[in-house]
Amino acid sequence: MVELEITRLSEVQSTDVEWLWYPYIPFGKLTIIQGDPGSGKTMLVLYLAGLLSTGSPLPTEEKNVKHEPITVIYQTSEDGYEDTIKPRLEKFENVDFNNIVFIKEDHCSLTMLDERIEQAIIQENAKLLVLDPIQAYIGQTVDMNRANEMRPLLKNLMTIAQKHQVAIVLVGHMNKGKGSKSSYRNLGSIDIPAAARSVLICGELKNENGIRAVVQDKSSLAQRGKPFAFKFDDEGFKWIGEYEIDVDELLDGFKKLTDKDRAKDFLQETLANFPVKASEMYEKGKNLNFSKRTLDQAKAELKVQSFKEGKSWYWKLN
Numbered sequence: 001m002v003e004l005e006i007t008r009l010s011e012v013q014s015t016d017v018e019w020l021w022y023p024y025i026p027f028g029k030l031t032i033i034q035g036d037p038g039s040g041k042t043m044l045v046l047y048l049a050g051l052l053s054t055g056s057p058l059p060t061e062e063k064n065v066k067h068e069p070i071t072v073i074y075q076t077s078e079d080g081y082e083d084t085i086k087p088r089l090e091k092f093e094n095v096d097f098n099n100i101v102f103i104k105e106d107h108c109s110l111t112m113l114d115e116r117i118e119q120a121i122i123q124e125n126a127k128l129l130v131l132d133p134i135q136a137y138i139g140q141t142v143d144m145n146r147a148n149e150m151r152p153l154l155k156n157l158m159t160i161a162q163k164h165q166v167a168i169v170l171v172g173h174m175n176k177g178k179g180s181k182s183s184y185r186n187l188g189s190i191d192i193p194a195a196a197r198s199v200l201i202c203g204e205l206k207n208e209n210g211i212r213a214v215v216q217d218k219s220s221l222a223q224r225g226k227p228f229a230f231k232f233d234d235e236g237f238k239w240i241g242e243y244e245i246d247v248d249e250l251l252d253g254f255k256k257l258t259d260k261d262r263a264k265d266f267l268q269e270t271l272a273n274f275p276v277k278a279s280e281m282y283e284k285g286k287n288l289n290f291s292k293r294t295l296d297q298a299k300a301e302l303k304v305q306s307f308k309e310g311k312s313w314y315w316k317l318n
Helices: 043-055 080-089 113-125 147-164 191-195 248-254 259-270 278-287 292-299
Strands: 017-019 031-035 071-076 127-131 167-173 198-202 211-221 228-233 234-240 305-309 312-318
Touching: 017 127, 017 147, 017 248, 031 043, 031 147, 031 191, 043 071, 071 080, 071 113, 071 228, 113 127, 113 147, 113 198, 147 191, 167 292, 198 259, 198 312, 211 248, 211 305, 228 259, 259 278, 259 292
Parallel strands: 031 167, 031 198, 071 127, 127 167
Antiparallel strands: 198 211, 211 228, 228 234, 305 312
């Protein structure tokens, strides 16, 4: 018989949550980044790993922010380190390859219950562990659709994360169901996203020239972060920043144009070649059913400049 132990909350010391990347990835907890194949989830994680390895500011932070470089354990079973992972990282400006490591699996495949995970975290003093993808690290005998089989694996990772204050990111594919709630499109048991304190969903937007957007679908420790977007091609990775999109649009793969989106297109097209009087822009916008507020918001986001010539104000693209 196990001895009964009781702890009173009066004996518990309150602590603040610490963040690897606020409010998207907390220390000491599990985070899930999931999406369909080609959605850019691995590229996003590699981009973050590169920045973290050098202590560079993360995308949403001020450029003068400084961090201590951290060690990242990046474990993947889908891509080769020699021909895929390192070549991708080499396209980023800020990467310290000494601070990005992986556990060799030549003789024994790694699972979420493997003691080598904690050993590697301790030995390397790692602050970020990535398992990409989730289903490759559950073990051959575990059915990820059965909650009772997944819980011990997730519990082990949660314990390691809390004990060593390391951020653990699980990268996952989503199933092919359409029209269902986002939380039910992950592969496997609903216990998987339930165990995570933050869930990010990546998606490729087919009508936005291959832009990848990310929506925080779950945030248990802070207000949800704003959606953001990035783009990558043969030339490298480009961070776009805050992006207006909801999770349904993201899962559908198509962004619906808002009035502000249309107003931005109008401004870019009209001001493409020369400045135009502000009064004329407002009049044209009115004819297209844009309110003054919508036009002003679009103008501010595009950083359209205003200047005075004679008695008239003009707008021009920055």
